[in-house]
Amino acid sequence: MDRLEIALVSIPVLLGMIFVRVPIGLAMLLCGIGGTVLVTGRWVPIMASLKSLTYDVISNHSLSIVPLFLLMGQFATKGGMSESLFRAAAAFLGHRRGGVAMAGIGACAGFGAICGSSLATAATMAQVALPEMRRYGYSGALSTGSLAAGGTLGILIPPSIVLVIYAILAEQNIVKMFIAAIIPGIMAAVGFMLVVAVYVRVNPASAETRERVDFRGRVRAVVDVWPVALIFLLVIGGIYVGWFTPTEAAAVGAAGTGILALRSGELDWKGLKDCLLATAVSTAMIYFIVFGAQVYNTFLAFAQLPQTSAEWVAASGFSPWMVLVLILVAYLLFGCVMDSLSMILLTVPIFFPLIMTLDFGMSPEETAIWFGILVLVTVELGLVTPPVGMNIFIINSLAPDIPLTETYRGVVPFLIAEIIRIALLAAIPAIILFLPRMMQ
Incomplete structure (x- = not known):
């Protein structure tokens, strides 16, 4: 398959992973990593992207x-x-x-x-x-x-x-x-x-x-x-x-x-603690989804x-x-x-x-x-x-x-x-x- 075909195939694969309840951030992360390796034939580009993307998302x-x-x-x-x-x-x-x-x-x-x-x-x-x-x-x-x-x-x-x-x-x-x-x-x-x-x-x-x-x-x-x-x-x-x-x-x-x-x-103070914890959990989930999407979109850019x-x-x-x-x-x-x-x-x-x-x-x-x-x-x-x-x-x-x-x-x-x-x-x-x- 050429790079465009790999990108097109990745979409139903991604939707299938989501359908079987793989966490969305993880599904995009795995498709992005796997797709980039298939398109470039090497691990170096995706490893270099992961190094910078992690910091870019968090910061x-x-x-x-x-x-x-x-x-x-x-x-x-x-x-x-x-x-x-x-x-x-x-x-x-x-x-x-x-x-x-x-x-x-x-x-x-x-x-x-x-x-x-x-x-x-x-x-x-x-x-x-x-x-x-x-x-x-x-x-x-x-x-x-x-x-x-x-x-x-x-x-x-x-x-x-x-x-x-x-x-x-x-x-x-x-x-x-x-x-x-x-x-x-x-x-x-x-x-x-x-x-x-x-x-x-x-x-x-x-x-x-x-x-x-x-x-x-x-x-x-x-x-x-x-x-x-x-x-x-x-x-x-x-x-x-x-x-x-x-x-x-x-x-x-x-x-x-x-x-x-x-x-x-x-x-009350217990409620305040619950609010902070719920915010932290939701923020971590959103940041992970954003990170997974960035990796997947990097793959689409390569393709x-x-x-x-x-x-x-x-x-x-x-x-x-x-x-x-x-x-x-x-x-x-x-x-x-x-x-x-x-x-x-x-x-x-x-x-x-x-x-x-x-x-x-x-x-x-x-x-x-x-x-x-x-x-x-x-x-x-x-x-x-x-x-x-x-x-x-x-x-x-x-x-x-x-x-x-x-x-x-x-x-x-x-x-x-x-x-x-x-x-x-x-x-x-x-x-x-x-x-x-x-x-x-």
Whole structure:
């Protein structure tokens, strides 16, 4: 086999290893090492790469933002902020038909603004919202489907760990990537709520209504949620106006969330230790996946797969928009078997150079930002796409009495809404680029 054939064969081998539950970082590491040896015929190139890549990954200053945002999410979870977010959303939406599910989605958006992880958002909000939905007779499909979809907002509403990784891989400005994600994130939250509104009108028996909260109760709920708003404004607003770099903002957000959690009395010293340990474990896992991806991408560079792909597309006569559609469809398929971080690390080094050779009528920076948000939204869809759908399994594990097939059925309307949103964002780049352009 020539080097290109070896690279192409490595992809199904990698997916097969992931399918049989080999840790993703290890699978990419082994494929990268084995592929480089086969392509070069020697061990020296890969050993030289391993020597430098190990240090480069661990010492990457931009990656230091990851453990800080993870710690921020841990403090928010332990500090009981999820409950205050849900109460505030329910105070305004809960009395409507399907309002408790809408409140769960709104709370997911708010929690995503201080968490950055979809799995953590889904798991945390499900523990708060599912009992309330059961109390008011919500069907299993609507309750689990809405929370699985709402949980995806954790990686879309900034700050987002996946968006940080994309920005590092694509060498883009993290600040502009965060700002560009705000409008698509709001669109997602509103779109999910509209899906719930339609769902309960088509299936009236799927949800009951709850009593309306009076004005005083709403004011109390809003007052209770001020810490979350303060942290979000401090982190994202501070980045936007130039008070902090993204890393500094992450540190400020983690410290502020920790102080608020301690002040609330929900976080004791044992909880603090648990937060630090969970952050360390998650950080080590992410760093190992990044390291494995770097080794695998080094192999792909030796095999010249990205360059060959770009040349093939240029010679194929496909329009730039057709290439974009094919890439997004590939992300949808990958989402059925892979998690979001692995998809980003595996595919961006291949797809990003290809996209940057095409003309979409925008500057290179705008094309990179636009493509990054499209990738993020499509990856987000993969979190609720069968048969894997990590958010679906998280929600279903917290509601074991609800059949998995019912959760799949409940998430279908949200998948349709997501596909419509992706089409809108792809067709109208100005939706994504509006806020970044205002920064210039």
